[in-house]
Amino acid sequence: MGKVHVLDHPLIQHKLTYIRDKHTGTKEFRELVDEVAMLMAFEITRNLPLQEKTTETPVMESTTNVLAGKKIGLIPILRAGLGMVDGMLKLIPAARVGHVGLYRDPETLTPHEYYIKLPSDIEERELIVIDPMLATGGSANDAIHSLKKRGAKQIRLMCLVAAPEGVEVIQNEHPDVDIFLAALDERLNEHGYIIPGLGDAGDRLYGTK
Ligand code: PRP
Numbered sequence: 001m002g003k004v005h006v007l008d009h010p011l012i013q014h015k016l017t018y019i020r021d022k023h024t025g026t027k028e029f030r031e032l033v034d035e036v037a038m039l040m041a042f043e044i045t046r047n048l049p050l051q052e053k054t055t056e057t058p059v060m061e062s063t064t065n066v067l068a069g070k071k072i073g074l075i076p077i078l079r080a081g082l083g084m085v086d087g088m089l090k091l092i093p094a095a096r097v098g099h100v101g102l103y104r105d106p107e108t109l110t111p112h113e114y115y116i117k118l119p120s121d122i123e124e125r126e127l128i129v130i131d132p133m134l135a136t137g138g139s140a141n142d143a144i145h146s147l148k149k150r151g152a153k154q155i156r157l158m159c160l161v162a163a164p165e166g167v168e169v170i171q172n173e174h175p176d177v178d179i180f181l182a183a184l185d186e187r188l189n190e191h192g193y194i195i196p197g198l199g200d201a202g203d204r205l206y207g208t209k
């Protein structure tokens with residue numbers, strides 16, 4: 001079963017509290033999501049493989065480590081996932097970015113895919129699926145199925161806030177996928193919103209309603 005990693009770095013937790021606050025306006029919300037995404041990128045890449053490299057320092061020859069060339073692909077789920085991409089690219093600037101467009105029907109809560117565009121070599125990449133919210137899990141589940149159908153082999157899921165219901169869906173459907181969260185919340189309400197959550201992530205990022 002995939003592991004759930006709650007990233008409890010104090011800076012992530014501090015900024016998430018202000019992201020949750022309903023008084024935080026669009027500009028600040030966007031900035032905070034960007035900052036948290038960058039901090040989460042630091043944690044999620046912690047176990048990337050290294051290889052030795054010999055260089056000449058001004059003093060002597062030295063053998064130290066560099067990344068072992070593992071290629072990364074970021075896969076934001078549109079639209080809210082886009083809000084986390086730039087923050088991640090600050091730490092992983094060479095990553096390729098694929099997009100999966102999904103919206104959740106507000107009545108049935110089922111996801112509908114409307115767009116997909118991926119790097120051509122996804123089967124060779126470590127993919128990080130990005131979405132601020134993991135609620136019923138329907139959207140992330142669909143996105144991951146879509147990626148696997150197209151050849152993806154290694155996938156991690158990164159979200160700001162998750163409900164236990166969504167985590168369970170991903171763990172059951174995709175036991176090979178580790179989940180990285182800033183917070184695991186209490187539950188979903190009757191409208192499929194995460195409690196306490198942060199409201200509608202897409203609307204708060206883009207100032208829509
Ligand atoms: C939100 C969110 C996730 C999804 C989570 O997107 O960004 O993609 O809902 O819910 P689920 O786990 O129950 O599927 P939404 O469908 O509102 O689209 P948006 O990003 O365009 O606002």
Ligand code: URA
Binds near residue numbers: 193194195197198199
């Ligand atoms: N999508 C959101 O944006 N927020 C929630 O709480 C649930 C789904």
